[in-house]
Amino acid sequence: MLVTELATNVVKHVGEGTSATLILEWRGELLRLEVHDKSRSMPSLRAPSCDEECGRGLHLLAAMAVDWGTMLTAAGKAVWCEIPIGVGRQACRRIERAVEALERYEQFNNGVAPRGRSRDTSLEEAAIELIADLLHWTTARGHDPDSILDRAQMHYEAEADAA
Structure with missing residues (x-):
């Protein structure tokens, strides 16, 4: 399906x-x-608006792949994606990137991980703070935070269904 989407584009x-x-x-x-x-x-x-027939291809690509991107080449450009093929273990760069981002965010806010809390609890609190800050950022730029959350939820659900 991803090859078809890339070729169609x-x-x-x-x-x-x-x-x-x-x-x-x-x-x-x-x-x-x-x-x-x-x-x-x-x-x-x-x-894309709900009525548009086109415009969701890259969203589909992002939802089904663990990573994707574009690059200029000597002859033009390439659009690429990576999908897991391991049978036993699902390689998920998104989770690894999230942990790295949350650790950096936590360090930026607190300097060190709070004592007396499990690592998961500490990262969960950092995730909540990061999401709240991102919603403030979207609002400050005139975007609807509920729309952003809805789109993120749809994106997540599409990825979860594809896995």
Whole structure:
């Protein structure tokens, strides 16, 4: 499904009949999919309205892959994603990134981890503080925090369903 989405984006945004290259690379417990085309126009996530038929491809990609991105190449650009292929253990960079971010955030706020609390409890409190700060940030920029939370929840649920 992800290859189809990446290929469809080439046809839709670069042009029908455009040549593209698919590269599959096995990296440990991850499979990296790359689609290269000759356009230098970089894709970006957008928030389509409920009535729009298109505009959710990158959201789908982000929900189903453990990581994804774009890069300029000598001949154009590549859009890539990585999906877990390990049978026994699901490699999840998102969880690892979250722990790293929460540890940095906790250190920024407190200097050190609070004593007398478990590590999970401490990180949970850091997550709550970080989410609250992000909601303040979105409000300060004129965004609706409820909409942001709803979109994040939908994104999370799509990823959880895909796993």
